[in-house]
Amino acid sequence: MGVLKDFFNLLKGMTITGKHLGRRAVTIQYPEQKMQMFERSRGVVVLLSDKETGDLNCTMCMLCMRACPTAAIYIDAPRDENKKRVLKEFKVDHALCCYCGLCEEACNFSAIKLANKYEFSTWDIDDLVWDVNKLQDVGRDVPYVDTRKKKPAAKAAAKPAEKKADDKKSAADGAKPSAEENKQSEGDKPSEPKATDTAAADKTAPAKDEKAVDSSPDETPESDETRRSADDDTKKGDA
Amino acid sequence: MELYPVFMWLHDLLESTGIGEPWSTIISYGFLAVTVFGTLSILALFLVWWERKIAGHIQQRFGPMRTGWHGWYQTIMDAVKLLQKEDIRIATRDKAVFFWAPVVCFVAAYLAYVVIPFGENLIVADLNVGILYIIAVTTFTVISLLMAGWGSNNKYALLGGMRSAAQVVSYEVPMAVSILTVIVFAGSLSMVDIANAQQGNIIFNWFIFKPPFGIIAFLTYITAATAEANRTPFDIPEAEQELVAGYNVEYSGMKFAMFFLAEFVNLFTVSAIAVTLFFGGWHGPLLPSWIWFLLKTFAVILLLMLFRWTFPRLRVDQLMEFAWKFLVPLTFANLILAGWFKYAGWHW
Amino acid sequence: MSALRTEEFTVNMGPHHPSTHGVCRLILTMDGEKVVKVEPVIGYLHRALEKICENRTYVQCIPILDRFEYVTAMSCNYVFALAVEKLAEIEVPERAEYIRVIMLELNRIASHLLFYGVTAMDIGALTPFLYGLRERELIIDLFEMTCGQRLTYNYIRIGGVARDLPPEFVPKCREAVKIITDKLVDYEGLLNENPIWKVRNQGIGYLSPEDAIAYGVSGPVLRASGVEYDIRKNDPYSIYDRFDFNIPTHQNGDCYDRYLQRLAEIKESLKIITQALDGLPEGEIQPKKKINAITYKPPAGEVYARVENSRGELGVYLISDGSTKPVRVKTRGGSYNQLQALPIMVNDCLIADLVAIFASLDVIMPEVDR
Numbered sequence: 001m002g003v004l005k006d007f008f009n010l011l012k013g014m015t016i017t018g019k020h021l022g023r024r025a026v027t028i029q030y031p032e033q034k035m036q037m038f039e040r041s042r043g044v045v046v047l048l049s050d051k052e053t054g055d056l057n058c059t060m061c062m063l064c065m066r067a068c069p070t071a072a073i074y075i076d077a078p079r080d081e082n083k084k085r086v087l088k089e090f091k092v093d094h095a096l097c098c099y100c101g102l103c104e105e106a107c108n109f110s111a112i113k114l115a116n117k118y119e120f121s122t123w124d125i126d127d128l129v130w131d132v133n134k135l136q137d138v139g140r141d142v143p144y145v146d147t148r149k150k151k152p153a154a155k156a157a158a159k160p161a162e163k164k165a166d167d168k169k170s171a172a173d174g175a176k177p178s179a180e181e182n183k184q185s186e187g188d189k190p191s192e193p194k195a196t197d198t199a200a201a202d203k204t205a206p207a208k209d210e211k212a213v214d215s216s217p218d219e220t221p222e223s224d225e226t227r228r229s230a231d232d233d234t235k236k237g238d239a
Numbered sequence: 240m241e242l243y244p245v246f247m248w249l250h251d252l253l254e255s256t257g258i259g260e261p262w263s264t265i266i267s268y269g270f271l272a273v274t275v276f277g278t279l280s281i282l283a284l285f286l287v288w289w290e291r292k293i294a295g296h297i298q299q300r301f302g303p304m305r306t307g308w309h310g311w312y313q314t315i316m317d318a319v320k321l322l323q324k325e326d327i328r329i330a331t332r333d334k335a336v337f338f339w340a341p342v343v344c345f346v347a348a349y350l351a352y353v354v355i356p357f358g359e360n361l362i363v364a365d366l367n368v369g370i371l372y373i374i375a376v377t378t379f380t381v382i383s384l385l386m387a388g389w390g391s392n393n394k395y396a397l398l399g400g401m402r403s404a405a406q407v408v409s410y411e412v413p414m415a416v417s418i419l420t421v422i423v424f425a426g427s428l429s430m431v432d433i434a435n436a437q438q439g440n441i442i443f444n445w446f447i448f449k450p451p452f453g454i455i456a457f458l459t460y461i462t463a464a465t466a467e468a469n470r471t472p473f474d475i476p477e478a479e480q481e482l483v484a485g486y487n488v489e490y491s492g493m494k495f496a497m498f499f500l501a502e503f504v505n506l507f508t509v510s511a512i513a514v515t516l517f518f519g520g521w522h523g524p525l526l527p528s529w530i531w532f533l534l535k536t537f538a539v540i541l542l543l544m545l546f547r548w549t550f551p552r553l554r555v556d557q558l559m560e561f562a563w564k565f566l567v568p569l570t571f572a573n574l575i576l577a578g579w580f581k582y583a584g585w586h587w
Numbered sequence: 588m589s590a591l592r593t594e595e596f597t598v599n600m601g602p603h604h605p606s607t608h609g610v611c612r613l614i615l616t617m618d619g620e621k622v623v624k625v626e627p628v629i630g631y632l633h634r635a636l637e638k639i640c641e642n643r644t645y646v647q648c649i650p651i652l653d654r655f656e657y658v659t660a661m662s663c664n665y666v667f668a669l670a671v672e673k674l675a676e677i678e679v680p681e682r683a684e685y686i687r688v689i690m691l692e693l694n695r696i697a698s699h700l701l702f703y704g705v706t707a708m709d710i711g712a713l714t715p716f717l718y719g720l721r722e723r724e725l726i727i728d729l730f731e732m733t734c735g736q737r738l739t740y741n742y743i744r745i746g747g748v749a750r751d752l753p754p755e756f757v758p759k760c761r762e763a764v765k766i767i768t769d770k771l772v773d774y775e776g777l778l779n780e781n782p783i784w785k786v787r788n789q790g791i792g793y794l795s796p797e798d799a800i801a802y803g804v805s806g807p808v809l810r811a812s813g814v815e816y817d818i819r820k821n822d823p824y825s826i827y828d829r830f831d832f833n834i835p836t837h838q839n840g841d842c843y844d845r846y847l848q849r850l851a852e853i854k855e856s857l858k859i860i861t862q863a864l865d866g867l868p869e870g871e872i873q874p875k876k877k878i879n880a881i882t883y884k885p886p887a888g889e890v891y892a893r894v895e896n897s898r899g900e901l902g903v904y905l906i907s908d909g910s911t912k913p914v915r916v917k918t919r920g921g922s923y924n925q926l927q928a929l930p931i932m933v934n935d936c937l938i939a940d941l942v943a944i945f946a947s948l949d950v951i952m953p954e955v956d957r
Contacts (some may be wrong), residue, residue, distance in 0.1 A: 010783075012780070016777050026724075038732045040731070040732065042735035067881055101736075101741060
């Protein structure tokens, strides 16, 4: 009896849907209940600050800017008279950002991170361009594993905050291998005086290892050129 | 046996205040109409909300949750929103047809309630051809859908309108014939008489429990009724995956809301008819009769909702095939056998 | 009495139509409800991904190619990484290969679950969509736990994977495999034997094996036509030759078989995942010589790499001149060929059948338009 068989198959489908009628919903009510985000979730881009001093970890090496495939990061840090970098501008355009996480992997100083926060929508697309203060503010409570090599001196003597920041900058500037050397060195460079090594053997270490090359942006003006032309291409392509 | 006493009382009251004929009659009839209309509109609004909740829970979601307790006034807010919306009228429409289609649909949906007994004595007019009247007026809906399809001057809408015409006309036949089977049982066309014939003996006097004709008549009726109410698996006139929205693709604002509400009023209509014909109407112990009627109707609606959220949609030619090659012969055989049993005087 | 005069009319189905899976536009010539001719118009989702890749370094190409076929972005990651690995002869660590296979197969299941829901919705059953997505969510959560994103993963990298699995991944993954195995019973119960589902799908959109091969159709659509061809078996990549799995085929080549084919493939993928989880070794996940995101330069040359993803053959043709950026990246997606075969499958069917056929091909527009 084909008809009866069909009829019972229809009933079977209805029992399956009917069975679900009494079950609990698997969805949540968003603004009241929030999902527990995974620790690795890649959301908003933030700048991390030192856990003790509260200063930015960023050394303005511009690796993240070069690693970004969509040119969402813009850093302007000219050198002052002492050849030290002064952070003038650090902007992240969250509308351009594709949340790939390459900047986080490129950074040797635990300075930039894609935090697991997702509530940063705005009414105006221009508000998605965040400057350094906002990036730092949002990043203050973001937990992270500090992969920088700690200087014992920094812990022992409670130096003034700006002094330490200067130290860090000078350390970054001091270690400037040539462009040739850059290309040679693929792995870690323990010989370098600065804190590039991925010292902490946490579980993110293998990912961090990938970058390891020191960049010296001011020595490679042509790279900036190519970067810019790539930007133009992106814009054309997107348009 | 009707709401007529209420009408008479109101009529007398108006007479006593000095309002003479014909105004007292007109006002009291108007009062009656507004009562039925208001009740049904509230029911339709409730059904929209209920369907969304049922769909949500079947799919393990919540459904509306924002407006009030479990979103109970969601549809009211939707109606308010639709009222405020711009009424978009495309330039190439057929002006009169486009305007009148939702009105016809809306009115046709409510017409059936003249003869549907909501409970003991809760009926507007107990016509002696009640069920025939229902079959006649519910067909108005198809005219409105055709009007909407034609008036929109849109290919998708036209296809939807043509589909609905073909579908509703085809399914009128098995629906009417399965209703006829019940009329054979009851021996009357009056809705009140049909309901009264199923009184007593707990539930076993219900016509659905007259094996095997009752159950077959019910199944064929509910199938045809699903098609009449344009619901999945027979919702091809508005099949959103094929025709976007079918006949109402060009409608917006309140005109769309009228189509939408009419759809749910139709849902209630077919379920109420099913209850009256097969489930003993308003009869039941202890509780007031209208509560029994609503409970049974909601049970049937729940069944129709379960259909909608379980089954895929049939194709238009398969739909026709199903109606003419399966349902029509089955219902006719059922009717003839039931009539034969009745004539032979066999009790079952 | 002269015959009633009728005429054909043209319907523009799409680009904004609920069942064209994005922005495909089909120009239909219709005779009443009957589709006489169908002409797909593509390009509404063109983003010039291949051109953008020419201006990116090799590592930066991977997040760009995530957007190529976003339903199975892991395959897109993988196929590009595979091309570069072939070119530069990079040896991938054992653990990374196992993780890759787990991820690829999970992504295949996720894609087929999406197919299950979307196809059911196109035929008119709305509930299976939510059920399919409910289980897909489990897999997406596994991805997010591992690599941080739910859709565009940027996880499989040249020479390995971006991050090691979190410790809770393996138990969670086993749990997900078990849940999906259980829920498959529900899926099949809802649709497989449903008479409406069968009548809507059986015998609709027949594609003969000869036509399928001639049009370059691949993947489940090809196998549902009876051709046993799967790159995982025929041209093994990664470590697929180590696992015990079958290539299911169906013979009728209609919409119903294409649907059954995908459900059968979910089961095979579950088998592979279980085996891979059992055999998951410890060790490195990146090659010894690290790939730098900015300065990596593969040797000059040309290479074509292909993988079997849920929509057929996914390929990348890569030309390198030895600099940090590829000279040319050409992608090949299965959806393009399947969409191309649509007109021959639509012979005088109704518009409702067209929707069913389109759904059964599981075309995803970003893969067609790139």
